[in-house]
Amino acid sequence: MRVLRVGEDALLVELPTGDDAQALHAELLRRRAAGTLPPVTEIVPAARTVLLDGVTDPGGLARSLTGWDIPPPPAHAAGTVEIPVRYDGPDLADVAALWGVAPEDVPRVHAATRFRVAFCGFAPGFGYLTGLDERYAVPRRDTPRTRVPAGSVALAGPYTGVYPRASPGGWQLIGTTDAVLWDPAREPAALLTPGTPVRFTAVDAPAERGRPA
Amino acid sequence: MTGPALTVVRAGALTTAQDPGRAGSAHLGVPRSGALDLPAHLLANRLVGNAPGAATLETTLDGCAVRAHRAVTAAVTGAPSAVTSDGRPAPGGAAVRGPAGAVFAAGPAVRGVRAYLAFAGGVAVEPVLGSRATDLLSGLGPEPLADGTVLPLGKPAAPPPPLDVAPQPAPPRELVLRLRLGPRDDWFTDAAPRTLATGRYRVSSAGNRVGLRTEGPALVRSREGELPSEGMVLGAVQVPPDGRPVVFLADHPTTGGYPVVGVVPAADLAAAAQAAPGTPLRFVPLRRVAPRAGQVPGGGSSVPSGPRSRLSSSGVRS
Numbered sequence: 001m002r003v004l005r006v007g008e009d010a011l012l013v014e015l016p017t018g019d020d021a022q023a024l025h026a027e028l029l030r031r032r033a034a035g036t037l038p039p040v041t042e043i044v045p046a047a048r049t050v051l052l053d054g055v056t057d058p059g060g061l062a063r064s065l066t067g068w069d070i071p072p073p074p075a076h077a078a079g080t081v082e083i084p085v086r087y088d089g090p091d092l093a094d095v096a097a098l099w100g101v102a103p104e105d106v107p108r109v110h111a112a113t114r115f116r117v118a119f120c121g122f123a124p125g126f127g128y129l130t131g132l133d134e135r136y137a138v139p140r141r142d143t144p145r146t147r148v149p150a151g152s153v154a155l156a157g158p159y160t161g162v163y164p165r166a167s168p169g170g171w172q173l174i175g176t177t178d179a180v181l182w183d184p185a186r187e188p189a190a191l192l193t194p195g196t197p198v199r200f201t202a203v204d205a206p207a208e209r210g211r212p213a
Numbered sequence: 214m215t216g217p218a219l220t221v222v223r224a225g226a227l228t229t230a231q232d233p234g235r236a237g238s239a240h241l242g243v244p245r246s247g248a249l250d251l252p253a254h255l256l257a258n259r260l261v262g263n264a265p266g267a268a269t270l271e272t273t274l275d276g277c278a279v280r281a282h283r284a285v286t287a288a289v290t291g292a293p294s295a296v297t298s299d300g301r302p303a304p305g306g307a308a309v310r311g312p313a314g315a316v317f318a319a320g321p322a323v324r325g326v327r328a329y330l331a332f333a334g335g336v337a338v339e340p341v342l343g344s345r346a347t348d349l350l351s352g353l354g355p356e357p358l359a360d361g362t363v364l365p366l367g368k369p370a371a372p373p374p375p376l377d378v379a380p381q382p383a384p385p386r387e388l389v390l391r392l393r394l395g396p397r398d399d400w401f402t403d404a405a406p407r408t409l410a411t412g413r414y415r416v417s418s419a420g421n422r423v424g425l426r427t428e429g430p431a432l433v434r435s436r437e438g439e440l441p442s443e444g445m446v447l448g449a450v451q452v453p454p455d456g457r458p459v460v461f462l463a464d465h466p467t468t469g470g471y472p473v474v475g476v477v478p479a480a481d482l483a484a485a486a487q488a489a490p491g492t493p494l495r496f497v498p499l500r501r502v503a504p505r506a507g508q509v510p511g512g513g514s515s516v517p518s519g520p521r522s523r524l525s526s527s528g529v530r531s
Binding site: 005006007008010036041042044045046047048049050051053054066082119120121122123124125126128165184188189190193194 | 236237238240241242243341342351352353380393396429436441442443444446448449466467468473476477478479
């Protein structure tokens, strides 16, 4: 663990692996819920780091952090979010080729994987989900699309993500979901919050999105 | 007593509702947003008797004009401009009372960039995650104003305080931004702090509410690749591949993959919000108060960049 000062009142905690970052994030949430974490405005996990912003005594917290005993996150946490997916994405064949499997095997592998939301970014409610084996990492598309539809289930690098709303994007699209990823009237507004366990389930319905079933 | 109370007569180049923003949801990918010149926003609210969190209108370079459908107290702060109430000159930085039907206008900024129009009761657009701020990066909050936009006002909380005219800092002729080095200054050559301190930078016209962009000498990287995505703070000076520092403002992305050479204290960002394109810019790197806190030997201090660099790690590209 390495703790870097960020400006006047923030700390960036750097961990050796993404799993370590997720474990520290879980521990920070536990301590905040227990009232033993000094007040902070933001706890922002990312690929290998956790950012603590709005820290009253960053020096003191930095010194105490390095002595923490951090348990690994539970393997099969309760509260798994299930996301039904039509595996009908336009990049399914490309992903199958990159993986070296038949196109019908992509949904099988993806839906059998236990994911966890490592962090959010890019857009409100856009989660970066880890869980796929390293060998299934794929590059972004050479030319990003100017418009990726909302609900697109997509892969890039080691991550799976679901576009909360239509936006430009360069990820490989493997499917579509009708799940509502972002709803400001909901608490929390994001369906996929950091730390949440996620499963994707394959559904057959070939109906186009937005058309009545 | 909310209801249609204002109609936008002239929206200007970019006018948005702003308040102190929605900090606290960065872990969901939600930028903090909020008024770029926060002291000007707070002063405008104080002049009309609003709480600090009431929404004001933030204009960009050429002001705006709104018609009030009821008698209302208004104030304009921030970038100096010709303020009028029903066509008559009115003081800036002061409470102005107008009758129902009056048009309040802030003209083009004489200097500076952003003016703030506060109305007693506050602009009462629907809040999103506790804030009425328009976030231009993520699209949260109300759309930017257009001609004809109708806005509700809240109920005035109290009579405005007996404060006639309030002094305001002038927009900067030279923008001076202090900078605390790190967390990724080690991604740049040893010359980077000197380049920042002595380079002749200017405020670029390509800036926006997401970040103040700069023109000037490029900072030279000492290592290749992209960082794995990491959390970003307000005032972070991110350095994209072209080497020109970008100072993150309120609508900045919550995570990013370009290294942050240093962080500008929040107190300096109000001046940054008022620095017009072309303004000379000087960075003043601050010495570290203490050595980097809490370094633990053998704790994975190297940042992998090789195989990961082919992946998307910039939070703003997905």
